[in-house]
Amino acid sequence: MAHDTKDGAATILFNISAVERETGLSKDTLRVWERRYDFPHPVRDDNGDRAYTTGQIAKLRLIKRLLDQGHRPGKIIGLDDEHLERLVTEPAGDQPPRQDIAVYIRLVRSHQALELRRHLSQAMARQGLQKFVVDTVAPLTRAVGEAWMRGEIAVFEEHLYTELMEGLLRNAITALQPQGNAPRVLLTSLPNEPHNLGLLMVEAMLTVENALCIPLGTETPVTEIAQAAQAHRVDMVALSFSSAYPESKAIDALRELRSLLPDSTLLCAGGAGIARIRRRLDGIQLIIELEKMCELVRQWRAEHSSY
Amino acid sequence: MAHDTKDGAATILFNISAVERETGLSKDTLRVWERRYDFPHPVRDDNGDRAYTTGQIAKLRLIKRLLDQGHRPGKIIGLDDEHLERLVTEPAGDQPPRQDIAVYIRLVRSHQALELRRHLSQAMARQGLQKFVVDTVAPLTRAVGEAWMRGEIAVFEEHLYTELMEGLLRNAITALQPQGNAPRVLLTSLPNEPHNLGLLMVEAMLTVENALCIPLGTETPVTEIAQAAQAHRVDMVALSFSSAYPESKAIDALRELRSLLPDSTLLCAGGAGIARIRRRLDGIQLIIELEKMCELVRQWRAEHSSY
DNA sequence: GTCAACTATTTGTCTAGGACAACTCGGGCA
DNA sequence: TGCCCGAGTTGTCCTAGACAAATAGTTGAC
Numbered sequence: 001m002a003h004d005t006k007d008g009a010a011t012i013l014f015n016i017s018a019v020e021r022e023t024g025l026s027k028d029t030l031r032v033w034e035r036r037y038d039f040p041h042p043v044r045d046d047n048g049d050r051a052y053t054t055g056q057i058a059k060l061r062l063i064k065r066l067l068d069q070g071h072r073p074g075k076i077i078g079l080d081d082e083h084l085e086r087l088v089t090e091p092a093g094d095q096p097p098r099q100d101i102a103v104y105i106r107l108v109r110s111h112q113a114l115e116l117r118r119h120l121s122q123a124m125a126r127q128g129l130q131k132f133v134v135d136t137v138a139p140l141t142r143a144v145g146e147a148w149m150r151g152e153i154a155v156f157e158e159h160l161y162t163e164l165m166e167g168l169l170r171n172a173i174t175a176l177q178p179q180g181n182a183p184r185v186l187l188t189s190l191p192n193e194p195h196n197l198g199l200l201m202v203e204a205m206l207t208v209e210n211a212l213c214i215p216l217g218t219e220t221p222v223t224e225i226a227q228a229a230q231a232h233r234v235d236m237v238a239l240s241f242s243s244a245y246p247e248s249k250a251i252d253a254l255r256e257l258r259s260l261l262p263d264s265t266l267l268c269a270g271g272a273g274i275a276r277i278r279r280r281l282d283g284i285q286l287i288i289e290l291e292k293m294c295e296l297v298r299q300w301r302a303e304h305s306s307y
Numbered sequence: 308m309a310h311d312t313k314d315g316a317a318t319i320l321f322n323i324s325a326v327e328r329e330t331g332l333s334k335d336t337l338r339v340w341e342r343r344y345d346f347p348h349p350v351r352d353d354n355g356d357r358a359y360t361t362g363q364i365a366k367l368r369l370i371k372r373l374l375d376q377g378h379r380p381g382k383i384i385g386l387d388d389e390h391l392e393r394l395v396t397e398p399a400g401d402q403p404p405r406q407d408i409a410v411y412i413r414l415v416r417s418h419q420a421l422e423l424r425r426h427l428s429q430a431m432a433r434q435g436l437q438k439f440v441v442d443t444v445a446p447l448t449r450a451v452g453e454a455w456m457r458g459e460i461a462v463f464e465e466h467l468y469t470e471l472m473e474g475l476l477r478n479a480i481t482a483l484q485p486q487g488n489a490p491r492v493l494l495t496s497l498p499n500e501p502h503n504l505g506l507l508m509v510e511a512m513l514t515v516e517n518a519l520c521i522p523l524g525t526e527t528p529v530t531e532i533a534q535a536a537q538a539h540r541v542d543m544v545a546l547s548f549s550s551a552y553p554e555s556k557a558i559d560a561l562r563e564l565r566s567l568l569p570d571s572t573l574l575c576a577g578g579a580g581i582a583r584i585r586r587r588l589d590g591i592q593l594i595i596e597l598e599k600m601c602e603l604v605r606q607w608r609a610e611h612s613s614y
Numbered sequence: 615g616t617c618a619a620c621t622a623t624t625t626g627t628c629t630a631g632g633a634c635a636a637c638t639c640g641g642g643c644a
Numbered sequence: 645t646g647c648c649c650g651a652g653t654t655g656t657c658c659t660a661g662a663c664a665a666a667t668a669g670t671t672g673a674c
Contacts, residue, residue, distance in 0.1 A: 016657075027657085028627055035660085036625085047635070049657060072667080074624065111538045113521060156535035159495070159523040166524075170477050188466070191328045194501065214420060216466040217473075221329045223364070228463035231418045248626075248665095249324065256325060323628075334628090335656055342631080343654085354664070356628060379638075381653065555637090617674085624667070630660095638653070644646085 013043070013051035023060045024244035037077040061149055062088060068243060068276045100136070101143050108144060108161050109153060117164055129172050130208050133201045134290050137165060141197055142272075162197060169200040176207045183235040183300045186228055188216035190239060190253050198240040198271050205290055209297045222253055226260035235300060236266040238293065241273030250274065251281065258283050266300070268293065320350070320358035330367045344384040369395065372456055375551055395457055407443070408450050415451060415468050416460060424471055436479050437515050440508045441597050444472060448504055449579075469504060476507040483514045490542040490607045493535055495523035497546060497560050505547040505578050512597055516604045529560055533567035542607060543573040545600065548580030557581065558588065565590050573607070575600065 016027050025033075030050075034041060040060060042050040062084050066076050069088075076084065100123070107116040124132040144161050147153040185206055187199050196218050203213045214232050216225075229237055237257070241250050250273055258267055263283075270287030277286060287293055323334050332340075337357075341348060347367060349357040369391050373383050376395075383391065407430070414423040431439040451468050454460040492513055494506050503525050510520045521539050523532075536544055544564070548557050557580055565574055570590075577594030584593060594600055 026627075029625090031658090032626070047657080048633095072624075073626095113539075154531065154534060156523055156527055156531040156538070159527055159531075160521065160535075163522045163524040167477050167481055170474050171481050174474055174478050191331065214467065215470045216463055217470040220463055220466055222325075223329060223361070224461060224463040224466075227461060228467075231463070232420075246626095249328070252322075252325065253328065256321075259319065333656075336654090338630085339655070354628080355662095379653075380655095553637090615674105618672090620669100620671080622667100622669075625665085627662105627664090629662075631658105633656105633658075635656090636654085639651090641649090641651105643648085 011053060013045070013053060014057060015045075016050050016052070019052045019057060019060065022057050023064055024246060025060060025064065026246065033073070033077060037074070039077050058149075058151075059084070064244075070276075098139065101140055104140050105143055105147060105153075108157050111157070111160075113160060113164060116161075117168070120165070120168055124168065124172065129204055130294075133169075133204050137169070137197075137201055138290065141165070165197060166200060169197075169204050173200070173204055173207050173213075178207055178210045178212050181301055181305060182210050182212040183297055183304070184212045184214060184232060185236045185238055185297070186214050186216065186225070186232060186234040187238050187240075188220040188225060188228075189218045189241070190245075190250075191219045191221055193241060193245055193273075194218050195240070195242045198242065199238075201290060202238055202240065202270065202293055205294055206297060209294045211297045222257045222260065225257060229261055229265055234265065235304075236268060236296065237261065238268040238270065238287075241269060241271040243272035245271075245273035247273070247277060251277070251279075254281060254284050266296065268296065318360060320352070320360060321364060322352075323357050323359070326359045326364060326367070329364050330371055332367060332371065340380070340384060344381070346384050366391070369458070372458070376456060392458075404450075405446065408447055411447050412450060412454060412460075415464050418464070418467075420467060420471060423468075424475070427472070427475055431475065431479065436511055437601075440476075440511050444476070444504075444508055445597065448472070472504060473507060476504075476511050480507070480511055480514050480520075485514055485517045485519050488608055488612060489517050489519040490604055490611070491519045491521060491539060492543045492545055492604070493521050493523065493532070493539060493541040494545050494547075495527040495532060495535075496525045496548070497552075497557075498526045498528055500548060500552055500580075501525050502547070502549045505549065506545075508597060509545055509547065509577065509600055512601055513604060516601045518604045529564045529567065532564060536568055536572055541572065542611075543575060543603065544568065545575040545577065545594075548576060548578040550579035550583075552578075552580035554580070554584060558584070558586075561588060561591050573603065575603065 014022070016030055019025070019030060020027050030040065033039060034050075040052060040056040042052045042056065045051045059081060062081075063073070063077060065088055066084065067073065071087070076087065079087075104116065104119065107119065120136070123136050127135060144153060144158055148155070148158045187203055189195070189199060199215060199218070203215055206213055214228070214234060216228060220228070225237060225239075228234075239254070239257075250269070254267070254269055258281075261267060266285065267283060268285040268287050270290070270293065274286050275288050285292075285296065321329065323337060326332070326337060327334050337347065340346060341357075347359060347363040349359045349363065352358045366388065369388075370380070370384060373391065373394055374380065378394065383394065386394075411423065411426065414426065427443070430443050434442060451460060451465055455462070455465045494510055496502065496506060506522060506525070510522055513520055521535070521541060523535060527535070532544060532546075535541075546561070546564075557576070561574070561576055565588075568574060573592065574590060575592040575594050577597070577600065581593050582595055592599075592603065
């Protein structure tokens, strides 16, 4: 077991805030699960505060993934690790592990930063930027995230990967200079969503499509997004959500933002946190595939061609 | 009043989750402020849930800024908008504003992203990377931060500035390929320190000095930093602290990290959060001036030259 | 068998008020 | 000045109850 904690000595414990951050489950949810399902059942520290183990966090993450897949808390909390593992791996095994991804992962784990960079640069040159983003960056980033969840990749290794990939994408983006009849696209994420890679992927895709991107980085409050959209007179606003982002909060915020934007402004939301949403949301484009964004840009251009 | 809501019709109201997202103040904090200071005092919706107005959110943001400047909640919550505004503008004006900086600031405020980028690029080419970082990026970033504190620059404008500058620096860094007798330097920040610009400035300075930087991005836990230092066999570890980082926590973390690193590894800490520390810390280099890092690299090289 | 409508159960998030550790500030002392 | 201690402040945790929204299950009509 990767996260074995039989070391007897001072096992690291996490307070409820840390668990909220790590799992994306709110403090309220954690407490009410404990009350109802008796899991997680953390020990208490000297102050009577909950103290969670890494094992509990790992199981919570597993449960979160199953919830995202449509399972219900009452049915799966309480199952032991083996059952959960079986559930989670069952519908995942549709993809045979890709050879090139495995190579990259190996480089990440062996700290060969320069080598990794070289390989990825070559892949980018070979595939072209858009194909590189869709076929390499996206699946690789997912694979790194999953390996990290399984404890196969350390935090610092994942950090270095992210940093390296950001540099690579930013570099490629700067080299392009959009012009012409381009829609103006605002790119950002909501507070508590610090992941920038997804946004950079979109920016890369769109810049190739000759759109004019205005990247605000991550964690912009809804009201600020609305102001920025007005100030920059953008045609589209695109938000990114990682899988840890709570679905209900994403929906609330999107509705809020939709009401603050002019009707003529297109509002798009994408990322793993969006992919699982079933419902239709009025006036909001849910982006499942990266290519969809490009399509929207082309569509916009067709509708706004002045010829 | 800036955010007058005399439109009579359905004023948009925000629930407590939305306010948490927009202001960064936790639900607990919002409730306890209401109990203790009677502000914010939201109306209640049909379910008895708190419903905040945009005016209240604006005031909360203002208060948040003042807290970041070192004011205390009990002293300032309860003051009316005018008093708050006066507080926020007060403690400026010690420096005569530099002409070029003022020009950049004006571009930030008028959302001329492309123009700003062009100006900065030119400055970089004119000054050279190191001088650009020390004489332009550092003071400009400080000026943007201060203008934001005073409310002269909106959050989204500051975001765009940061994003643009990151792109610029990253681009310049990638263009350089260090080699030779280079010290290996690990660059990162501690959890709760999300600012990356300072790290990029250091990386730019050091890469020009021909050091081999290993950037981990921001928010790496202490133990992970120690592991990374070992895995990458680094000669130096450099951490960045912004002014908002609590001094005592910085010192604790630095001491802990020092104890986890081999004695032969140099540990450096810099940034506005470090500049105010008076005390000497054994085995830890406090970096006040960016140039100091370059000096340390040269020193290292002198000590490790194999000739 | 399929679909719609209705009811039951599940589930997340809100509420209130209490407690307390960690932090800040000011005064007193070396 | 520098350091320590006590008083006051402040954010985050706690318990336990309530309820709206979402989902599952049941019934009945076609």
